[in-house]
Amino acid sequence: MSEDAKAEQVTHVLFEPLRIGALIARSRVIVPPHSSAVGNLWGSEAEAAQAVAYLQRRAEAGVAWTTMPGRVSNVLAPGFEPSGISAVVTGPFRYDDYVERMSRFVSAMHAAGALAATQLTMNGGYPHAPSARFAQPVNALAPHAISAKEIRLLLEEYRFSAARAAEAGIDIVELHMNHEDLSQQFLSPSINVRTDEYGGSLENRTRFAVSALTAAREQIGRGRALGVRMNAADPRFYSLEEGIEIAQRLAATGLVDYFHIVFGSTWGNPSYIQPHFFRPGQWSPLAARYKAELPLPVIYTGLVDSAERAAEIVAAGDADMVGMARAHIADPDVLAKAKRGASAEVRPCVGVNDCINRRYVDGLPFGCAVNPHATRELDGEWGRTRIHRRLLVVGGGPAGLETAALAAEAGATVTLYERAPEIGGQLLAASSAPSFGRYADYLGWQARRLARLGVRIELETEICPDSSELDSPDTTVVVATGARDRVPPIPGAGGPKVFTARDAMSGRVEGEEIALVVQDDHLAPFAIAEKLAVAGARITMFYATHVPGQLLGRYSIGSVLGRMDDLGVRIRIMEEVVEISEGSVHVRNVYSGRPDVVSGFHATVLACGGESESGLHESLSVGGRGEVYIVGDAYAPRRLVFATRQALAVARLLTDAAASGRHA
Numbered sequence: 001m002s003e004d005a006k007a008e009q010v011t012h013v014l015f016e017p018l019r020i021g022a023l024i025a026r027s028r029v030i031v032p033p034h035s036s037a038v039g040n041l042w043g044s045e046a047e048a049a050q051a052v053a054y055l056q057r058r059a060e061a062g063v064a065w066t067t068m069p070g071r072v073s074n075v076l077a078p079g080f081e082p083s084g085i086s087a088v089v090t091g092p093f094r095y096d097d098y099v100e101r102m103s104r105f106v107s108a109m110h111a112a113g114a115l116a117a118t119q120l121t122m123n124g125g126y127p128h129a130p131s132a133r134f135a136q137p138v139n140a141l142a143p144h145a146i147s148a149k150e151i152r153l154l155l156e157e158y159r160f161s162a163a164r165a166a167e168a169g170i171d172i173v174e175l176h177m178n179h180e181d182l183s184q185q186f187l188s189p190s191i192n193v194r195t196d197e198y199g200g201s202l203e204n205r206t207r208f209a210v211s212a213l214t215a216a217r218e219q220i221g222r223g224r225a226l227g228v229r230m231n232a233a234d235p236r237f238y239s240l241e242e243g244i245e246i247a248q249r250l251a252a253t254g255l256v257d258y259f260h261i262v263f264g265s266t267w268g269n270p271s272y273i274q275p276h277f278f279r280p281g282q283w284s285p286l287a288a289r290y291k292a293e294l295p296l297p298v299i300y301t302g303l304v305d306s307a308e309r310a311a312e313i314v315a316a317g318d319a320d321m322v323g324m325a326r327a328h329i330a331d332p333d334v335l336a337k338a339k340r341g342a343s344a345e346v347r348p349c350v351g352v353n354d355c356i357n358r359r360y361v362d363g364l365p366f367g368c369a370v371n372p373h374a375t376r377e378l379d380g381e382w383g384r385t386r387i388h389r390r391l392l393v394v395g396g397g398p399a400g401l402e403t404a405a406l407a408a409e410a411g412a413t414v415t416l417y418e419r420a421p422e423i424g425g426q427l428l429a430a431s432s433a434p435s436f437g438r439y440a441d442y443l444g445w446q447a448r449r450l451a452r453l454g455v456r457i458e459l460e461t462e463i464c465p466d467s468s469e470l471d472s473p474d475t476t477v478v479v480a481t482g483a484r485d486r487v488p489p490i491p492g493a494g495g496p497k498v499f500t501a502r503d504a505m506s507g508r509v510e511g512e513e514i515a516l517v518v519q520d521d522h523l524a525p526f527a528i529a530e531k532l533a534v535a536g537a538r539i540t541m542f543y544a545t546h547v548p549g550q551l552l553g554r555y556s557i558g559s560v561l562g563r564m565d566d567l568g569v570r571i572r573i574m575e576e577v578v579e580i581s582e583g584s585v586h587v588r589n590v591y592s593g594r595p596d597v598v599s600g601f602h603a604t605v606l607a608c609g610g611e612s613e614s615g616l617h618e619s620l621s622v623g624g625r626g627e628v629y630i631v632g633d634a635y636a637p638r639r640l641v642f643a644t645r646q647a648l649a650v651a652r653l654l655t656d657a658a659a660s661g662r663h664a
């Protein structure tokens with residue numbers, strides 16, 4: 001289909017208005033809840049302004065609504081400290097400035113032509129639950145079984161929260177009956193074993209949700225919409241058929257205006273923020289089953305990566321509307337670009353979940369791997385403040401590509417040199433693993449972007465300190481030379497049957513039994529293991545840590561380890577590799593010191609991260625050459641998100657505004 005025809009289909013399908021209760025949604029795409037991880041409406045004035053600006057920027061591209069999540073306050077024994085994401089004591093609905101802050105969000109959405117939604121979230125499972133049962137097998141923190149009196153008090157909190165949302169002018173209130181929320185836990189006969197009116201029969205198990213919805217509806221009236229977000233199916237809670245029965249029961253109360261169907265848990269495979277191991281929109285057929293059995297509009301959310309995919313889902317009748325969270329983090333204009341036939345310009349999400357993990361695992365501010373502008377919306381569009389320079393970027397990996405593109409977007413004349421025959425660096429190598437193809441999509445997008453911007457790319461050209469390309473003293477140089485594979489100082493690591501990550505990714509490793517020596521806490525070793533295992537090898541990974549992939553976070557690790565198990569990959573933990581010999585790996589338990597020898601390997605691969613290639617930067621700096629910057633792995637090996645964010649930080653330094661002391 002031509003770009004024009006695709007654009008016409010997107011416009012035709014996605015921009016048809018839809019009635020939701022008493023409201024009219026102007027399009028079929030929403031921005032589902034995610035912004036509590038992105039910004040803080042309840043923080044300082046500046047943080048609140050940024051949190052609103054983030055969603056406003058996304059609303060402006062034509063979505064029907066965006067969602068500012070809300071946590072209902074808990075009812076806990078005085079002094080008890082709940083732990084875990086969302087396990088708040090006092091939620092924002094109880095804040096003194098709730099109405100004032102939330103109405104700023106509402107006004108911004110209305111100004112952008114969109115509706116404003118919030119959620120009633122009660123991730124009660126950590127501090128408390130319907131019964132003293134675990135909602136998941138990987139979290140053994142015993143919950144407090146709530147009493148009938150506590151249930152009554154909690155329901156009053158729902159009532160109070162809905163009233164406050166209405167007071168702030170919110171259009172849509174959504175019950176968060178997914179992601180192991182307390183309201184979802186009540187539904188499960190294996191987790192909820194109560195013998196009172198809230199346990200036992202389906203009528204009893206849905207009583208909490210119905211009571212919360214009743215309380216909310218009484219407060220918001222009929223002029224606002226009330227929805228339910230629920231998991232399509234989850235073996236620990238209910239089957240697909242039981243889920244549909246639950247939805248039908250809720251629909252029959254007449255309280256609900258729409259259902260929002262999602263898939264995945266807070267911990268498993270997939271998590272509800274499904275990583276890149278799955279097909280885009282994979283679970284929309286489950287939403288279709290709900291839609292077929294319900295008299296109300298159904299929204300589907302889960303890995304919808306493009307407006308075209310959203311249009312397909314709606315056109316096929318799987319759902320009436322589609323939610324796209326990460327696609328909007330990666331590119332706020334995903335819908336607008338598709339509408340004008342410019343989908344090739346949409347910055348693709350790579351699905352590695354840094355957006356959720358950076359904050360909760362690394363303890364760093366929010367960041368998107370591909371979109372360094374996310375959370376900088378108040379700065380205005382990038383490129384407003386200009387870069388009047390010639391720029392020479394050395395290295396065509398993620399940091400070099402992003403720096404080159406940003407500088408060119410701001411007006412710089414940029415030449416990029418790459419010594420390999422293709423751009424992409426380590427990302428290109430990783431993209432050859434079967435589940436990592438999204439990296440190739442991202443690199444394709446970067447290549448198109450650079451071509452559009454007129455950046456000159458010289459491939460197979462190595463720049464050395466004395467290269468003539470560096471002769472012009474008024475050219476700013478950005479060194480983005482990346483990292484080589486790190487070879488750890490393990491005896492035998494230089495042996496004949498020992499290979500690097502790049503060897504493995506380029507198909508140079510042979511053998512049925514392969515040992516993977518891992519000294520890298522993120523994804524790369526799993527990409528190597530996947531590539532080799534899919535090619536037919538039996539893989540054993542050796543980790544010195546007590547868990548594999550300790551920087552991956554709970555929204556990704558389940559799918560990663562599930563994939564490894566499917567491929568028969570064995571993972572040994574707490575074993576530091578102390579020697580590699582022909583066919584054997586010698587290990588020592590890192591805590592007890594107990595030695596062991598594991599034999600029978602035809603090859604060993606070192607998945608030990610990178611070692612910075614910083615030589616050019618050092619030479620140019622020492623040589624006193626004009627302005628020289630270093631970005632990405634060349635400085636210290638990290639992940640894509642660090643490279644792109646650093647690229648923006650450096651590009652901002654190059655602007656005229658920075659030169660004159662003002663912010664870019």
Ligand SMILES: Cc1cc2nc3c(=O)[nH]c(=O)nc-3n(C[C@H](O)[C@H](O)[C@H](O)COP(=O)(O)O)c2cc1C
Nearest residue numbers: 032033034037069273302303304324325326355356
């Ligand atoms: C950073 C982040 C924060 C999220 N926070 C919430 C939340 O507060 N409530 C919720 O129901 N879902 C939350 N989600 C899940 C999203 O709404 C969505 O269901 C999920 O990301 C899958 O959709 P996508 O593939 O379009 O991103 C969050 C997702 C992300 C990435």
Ligand code: SF4
Nearest residue numbers: 349350353355368369
């Ligand atoms: S951080 Fe990664 S997963 Fe999250 S939106 Fe950005 S590209 Fe997508």
